[in-house]
Amino acid sequence: MSLSIQSLIESRVSVNHFDPARPVTDADIRELVRLATRAPSAFNFQNWKFIAVRTPAAKAQLKAIAYDQQKVADAAVTFIICGTLEAHKTLPHALRPAVEAGIMDQTVADTWVEFATAAHPANPQLQRDEAIRSASLAAMTLMLAAEGMGLSSCSMVGFDAAQLADTFELAGNEIPVMLVTVGYAAPGNWPQKPRRPVEEVIALV
Numbered sequence: 001m002s003l004s005i006q007s008l009i010e011s012r013v014s015v016n017h018f019d020p021a022r023p024v025t026d027a028d029i030r031e032l033v034r035l036a037t038r039a040p041s042a043f044n045f046q047n048w049k050f051i052a053v054r055t056p057a058a059k060a061q062l063k064a065i066a067y068d069q070q071k072v073a074d075a076a077v078t079f080i081i082c083g084t085l086e087a088h089k090t091l092p093h094a095l096r097p098a099v100e101a102g103i104m105d106q107t108v109a110d111t112w113v114e115f116a117t118a119a120h121p122a123n124p125q126l127q128r129d130e131a132i133r134s135a136s137l138a139a140m141t142l143m144l145a146a147e148g149m150g151l152s153s154c155s156m157v158g159f160d161a162a163q164l165a166d167t168f169e170l171a172g173n174e175i176p177v178m179l180v181t182v183g184y185a186a187p188g189n190w191p192q193k194p195r196r197p198v199e200e201v202i203a204l205v
C-alpha cells in the first residue's frame with residue numbers, strides 16, 4: 001500500500017537510530033538520486049551533486065568528519081549533497097534535453113542562459129544562495145523519496161565542511177550543503193516532534 005504524500009510528510013522523522021544490519025542496494029541509491037533530481041532549481045540549473053557514502057571505510061572517514069555521529073556508521077548510506085557554484089556555465093547543457101524534448105524552444109533556452117549569465121558571474125552571494133537552495137530542495141525530495149521506498153533518513157549539518165571537501169575531493173565550485181543519512185530505522189527513535197502552530201508562522205496577505 002502506498003501512502004499519500006500528506007501521510008509521508010506527517011510520518012517522516014529525523015531518525016537517530018538506524019539498523020546497521022540492513023544495507024540498501026546501489027540500485028536503491030541510484031533511484032533515490034534519480035528522484036532527488038526531480039526537485040526544482042532556478043532556471044532548471046540542476047546545480048547539485050550527490051556523493052553516496054556506503055562502504056565501511058568511507059563511512060568511517062565521514063563519521064569522523066561528522067563529529068562522530070554514530071548514525072553515519074549505522075545507516076546504509078549517507079549522501080553528501082553538494083550545491084555547485086557558477087551554475088550559469090553549465091546551463092546550456094542542463095537545458096538541452098528540454099529543448100530536444102520540444103518543451104522549450106532554443107530561443108527561450110538561450111534567453112534563460114543570457115539572464116543567468118547577466119546575473120551570476122559577478123555575484124558570488126547569488127551563486128552561493130542558488131547552490132544552497134538547489135541542494136536543500138534536492139535533499140528534501142530525497143528524504144521524501146526515501147520515505148516512499150520504506151526507508152528513513154536524517155538531514156545533518158553537523159560536519160566540518162573544509163575537512164569534508166578535502167577528504168572527499170570536492171571541486172572548488174562544490175559546496176557541501178547537507179548530509180542525509182538513509183537506511184532502515186531501528187527501534188527507539190523519537191516520533192516526529194510537534195511544530196510551531198500554523199497561526200504563529202503564517203501571514204495571509
Ligand SMILES: Cc1cc2nc3c(=O)[nH]c(=O)nc-3n(C[C@H](O)[C@H](O)[C@H](O)COP(=O)(O)O)c2cc1C
Binds near residue numbers: 015178
Ligand atoms: C539543516 C538541518 C541540519 C540538521 N543537523 C542535524 C545533525 O547534525 N545531527 C542530527 O542528529 N540531526 C540534525 N538535524 C535534524 C533535526 O534536529 C530535526 O530535523 C528536527 O529536530 C526535527 O525533527 P523531526 O523532523 O523528527 O520532527 C538537522 C536538520 C536539518 C534540517
